[in-house]
Amino acid sequence: MQCNNYKLSVTGQLMALYSDNTQLNSENSSSLLLEMMYGFKISQAVFVAAKLGLADILSDSSKTADEIAKAAGVNSHGIYHLMRMLVSVGVFSLKDNDKFCLNSLGKHLLTGTSDSLRGTVLGMGDELYQGWGNLLYGIKTGETPFEHTFKTNLYSYLKQNSDAAVNFNEWMKETTREWLLPVLEAYDFSDVKTLVDVGGGIGTLTAVMLNANPKLQAILFDREDVVVDANPVLEEAGVADRCQIVGGSFFEAVPPTGDLYLLSRVLLNWDDAHAITILKNCYQAMTAKDRLMIVDFMLPEGKMSPFIGMGSLTLFILGGTFMRTKDEFYNLLSSAGFKVTNMIETKGPVSVIEAKPA
Secondary structure, eight states: OBOOOOOOTTHHHHHHHTOSOOOOOGGGHHHHHHHHHHHHHHHHHHHHHHHHTHHHHTSSSOBOHHHHHHHHTSOHHHHHHHHHHHHHTTSEEEETTTEEEEOTTGGGGSSSOTTOOHHHHHHIIIIIHHHHTTHHHHHHHOSOHHHHHHSSOHHHHHHHOHHHHHHHHHHHHHHIIIIITHHHHHSOOTTOSEEEEETOTTSHHHHHHHHHOTTOEEEEEEOHHHHTTHHHHHHHHTOGGGEEEEEOOTTTOOOOSOSEEEEESOGGGSOHHHHHHHHHHHHHHOOTTOEEEEEEOOOOSSOOOHHHHHHHHHHHHHHSOOOOOHHHHHHHHHHTTEEEEEEEEOSSSOEEEEEEEO
């Protein structure tokens, strides 16, 4: 059941998030600054709602705070004030003054739906949130805030914490849907026989590309502990018979026999030395006629959107890196033996760089 009688006051802010033309009115500057500072309170309230599965509890009917608390196994008084606060920012709606219900914004917190953002909320609201708490430490020292917070790097942490790994994979799956699918509209795969998705995770993007291109074959390549969860994704998409799953390290070697090698949101996780190693291993696997396709965020030289700014700092929080400029990507490729053959800007926040062995 869904209620639609609510007012979404943050629409303008969401639009501004992706724009580099945000205008500041001096008359309301103090209110704007305070609103920025209150932001973490909203994000944590949304995180708690996702963690407790409140949207799922409201999926069949509106409920009182007592009913929600009983279903979630939490304190009724606390849930009442949490729900009132979430209603005030438009995440849920209030019916008959005492019942809470799902609306079109809150439905994105449902589990397992095609437009769910629950995994993103869970991924950002727990470990990443704690890492952002050490941003000051990172800026002062240059060290990675996540490692300072958890005493290990991100990938080791995910290996040791299965719940966090599930949330991280869902986060990547959801952002693939939101950000990377415009690549399919901007790139011609008609002459590609075999795609090698290097660092392709659990195969979310591979599956989409295979579905969009019925004649395409693929090799999904990532760490053994990652690709172990890929087969269900490929099976569900109906493309498992056209995709070979290979486990290994792209710091050691990359599978040969492809004619298009994809690095989607891979290089952004590594410093220049590691990124060049990955690129050189791709180079070694490729022939002169093969192509390399980099799908990544690109830091503009001038003004940028808040989304890109926050994204670059998120990379620093998690792994100590920042988004690269176009020139920095070109320099990496040149150092690894590639020449750029095409540059494509998509409708989403990522760009595509095509290169071939020089």
